[in-house]
Amino acid sequence: MILLFLGTGGAWGVPELGCDCRICQEMRLREERRGRTALLLQSGSTLLIDCGPDISVQLSRHNIGRPDAVLVTHEHGDHYIGMDEFLAFQRIRPRGEFSAIPFFMTGPAWELIGRQFGYLEKLGVIRAQPVVPEEKFRVNEFEIMAFKTAHGSFGQGSVGYMIRTLDKDGKEVRIVYTSDFSDIPEPPPDLSSPDYLIVQSYWFNEPAQNTPGHMSFQRALDFLQLLKPRKETFLVHIGDCDLIPGDPANGMAKKRDPLDPLKPPGSKVPYPVPRHQEEWQRVVNRILEDYRLPYKCTVAYDGLSVEI
Numbered sequence: 001m002i003l004l005f006l007g008t009g010g011a012w013g014v015p016e017l018g019c020d021c022r023i024c025q026e027m028r029l030r031e032e033r034r035g036r037t038a039l040l041l042q043s044g045s046t047l048l049i050d051c052g053p054d055i056s057v058q059l060s061r062h063n064i065g066r067p068d069a070v071l072v073t074h075e076h077g078d079h080y081i082g083m084d085e086f087l088a089f090q091r092i093r094p095r096g097e098f099s100a101i102p103f104f105m106t107g108p109a110w111e112l113i114g115r116q117f118g119y120l121e122k123l124g125v126i127r128a129q130p131v132v133p134e135e136k137f138r139v140n141e142f143e144i145m146a147f148k149t150a151h152g153s154f155g156q157g158s159v160g161y162m163i164r165t166l167d168k169d170g171k172e173v174r175i176v177y178t179s180d181f182s183d184i185p186e187p188p189p190d191l192s193s194p195d196y197l198i199v200q201s202y203w204f205n206e207p208a209q210n211t212p213g214h215m216s217f218q219r220a221l222d223f224l225q226l227l228k229p230r231k232e233t234f235l236v237h238i239g240d241c242d243l244i245p246g247d248p249a250n251g252m253a254k255k256r257d258p259l260d261p262l263k264p265p266g267s268k269v270p271y272p273v274p275r276h277q278e279e280w281q282r283v284v285n286r287i288l289e290d291y292r293l294p295y296k297c298t299v300a301y302d303g304l305s306v307e308i
């Protein structure tokens, strides 16, 4: 069973188009790039979570064919706008031999997405499959349950997914994928103590103004302690909206002042805001150690493949 992190960036990817902030500058220097967040689960079958505008490049980079199913977390472009690309899988099959790919999402999400991509259903490329939070369903060896996440007034159809399947040793594992969210209003019991947790860290520090409802690493620490993942946590959907002291780009509309930046215990000096992968992983390790949080937390990067 493989977790393949196809993309790990925020809505516009990082470095962002036209942005010369210190984070984007540093990542360009290091030739690092985070495409829009998408995850592939591969065992006997292939399950894809989300398909943003980078999906064609992401799938072809790893030579991935038609997925058995796609789970869409919500109706924001960075999570579904690549749906048209799935036509390619129909085009390469002999005429009439393609079976539609089931796309799972909530009713409110399909209401919006269907207006744009309803033709894919008429063409037989996709089959929209409504999901109801807390109702379980199966895709081959995966047992799946959507759960409601709060992601602001423009993300009403937003859900995370709990996936139960077998690991490489044939033992049952539970994976919780939270997607874009600022809260889980009523976490169902199936979410507690998962084996693996995938959580967004759109900001490093919780911003004074958390719009449009994303998770910062600072706040994700609360969810780590609430959900208590047993084996490993992966950070995804990482953005570039934190302030770096002295950066002339701090006045950009996307940059946010921190509410009360993360500091070491008993210190008044905040942790440095990470600019690239190595700094992210280093500061995350330091914080978990400083606060004695017994969790393994990996900052995911594009192309990271983990056998579980």
Ligand SMILES: [Zn+2]
Binding pocket: 010, 011, 076, 078, 079, 180, 237
């Ligand atoms: Zn997003």
Ligand SMILES: [Zn+2]
Binding pocket: 074, 076, 151, 155, 180
């Ligand atoms: Zn979103």
